[in-house]
Amino acid sequence: MKNKKEFRNWLDALALNHPLVIAGPCSAETEEQLLEIAHQLKDSKVSILRAGIWKPRSRPGNFEGVGELGLKWLQTAKKETGLLTTIEVANATHVELALKYDVDILWIGARTTVSPFIVQEIAEAVRGTDKTILVKNPVNPDLALWLGAVERFYEVGINKLGVIHRGFSTYEKTRYRNNPEWQIPIDLHNHFPDLPLILDPSHIAGRRDIIFDLCQTALDLNYDGLMIETHNNPDKAWSDADQQITPLALKEILSDLKVRKTEGDQIEFRNQLSTLRSQIDLIDDQIMDMLGKRMKIVDSIGGMKKKNNVAILQVKRWNQILERMIELGGEYTLSEDFVLRIYKAIHQESINHQKKVMDD
Numbered sequence: 001m002k003n004k005k006e007f008r009n010w011l012d013a014l015a016l017n018h019p020l021v022i023a024g025p026c027s028a029e030t031e032e033q034l035l036e037i038a039h040q041l042k043d044s045k046v047s048i049l050r051a052g053i054w055k056p057r058s059r060p061g062n063f064e065g066v067g068e069l070g071l072k073w074l075q076t077a078k079k080e081t082g083l084l085t086t087i088e089v090a091n092a093t094h095v096e097l098a099l100k101y102d103v104d105i106l107w108i109g110a111r112t113t114v115s116p117f118i119v120q121e122i123a124e125a126v127r128g129t130d131k132t133i134l135v136k137n138p139v140n141p142d143l144a145l146w147l148g149a150v151e152r153f154y155e156v157g158i159n160k161l162g163v164i165h166r167g168f169s170t171y172e173k174t175r176y177r178n179n180p181e182w183q184i185p186i187d188l189h190n191h192f193p194d195l196p197l198i199l200d201p202s203h204i205a206g207r208r209d210i211i212f213d214l215c216q217t218a219l220d221l222n223y224d225g226l227m228i229e230t231h232n233n234p235d236k237a238w239s240d241a242d243q244q245i246t247p248l249a250l251k252e253i254l255s256d257l258k259v260r261k262t263e264g265d266q267i268e269f270r271n272q273l274s275t276l277r278s279q280i281d282l283i284d285d286q287i288m289d290m291l292g293k294r295m296k297i298v299d300s301i302g303g304m305k306k307k308n309n310v311a312i313l314q315v316k317r318w319n320q321i322l323e324r325m326i327e328l329g330g331e332y333t334l335s336e337d338f339v340l341r342i343y344k345a346i347h348q349e350s351i352n353h354q355k356k357v358m359d360d
């Protein structure tokens, strides 16, 4: 699949002068709940109402969605507010019902994207329709799998497409529910600049307080849209209560966000510069993270050397590292001098760390 200008026609047709905003509850719970939220979102920057109809839960026994009934409520909400509608579909039966109730946009969830069989089944079910399909990243950080799912829809004739970045599962507990791994959607965007890229900060965050920061990072990286879980009474939500925000909180976030426009040469230049600098900031964060992790291992080696009464400096090992890194650096167009200077500094810090462990 190659980048195609037509991917973003559906988005351009909305003629927005700000990022696309999709909002609505994690799950449709009752007709009153859905209609109340829809009306609160009506006169805002929100264009599309989302609602979970079938909920894929990690463990059985939790609320699994209201099913077909919710599609009727969604239709009423659309009629009363004029908002477009979107739901997650996870099998061919869901697609059939979504078509029956004329849902505008269908999204493929992260747990579905991982399975080429089920993605193909859904793709066959939308063949011949003019639906817009948004594909969430798979739960595991695999760009080829993500793009493969998009491609399956393209191959059945769907060309109104987009992707949603909802973060990646981790075993380790971090500040995020799902790790953003910004480099992956950035890579995707570099290869497919016309495939609309939408951030789902709710699932990355898993909590309310960092949703704004995630949205601002996305806009700084030139994302096209945001999908934010919004509930009239978030604390009482039947699913994902911690990450949902009220329509009022959403409006405040949307008005505080700095939206970068691409108008004229100078502004375009400044936008591109700030996109690249945001990418550098993210990479710098990763470099620090890696250096910190390296030093933790060095500390353990220091502890072992102390116990076994072994010297800190190990010339043979050190020379092997230098040789390997100079060669690897060459493959990344880094000069020998640069690699040497960096690695000498790392080695010195490593010796200082071990000395501290030994002296303690």
Ligand SMILES: C=C(O[C@@H]1C=C(C(=O)O)C=C[C@H]1O)C(=O)O
Binding pocket: 298, 301, 312, 313, 314, 315, 317, 318, 321, 346, 347, 350, 351
């Ligand atoms: C960490 C060690 O101690 C020293 C530090 C090294 C490093 O930072 O990679 C390598 C060799 C040693 O001079 C080690 O012995 O492996």
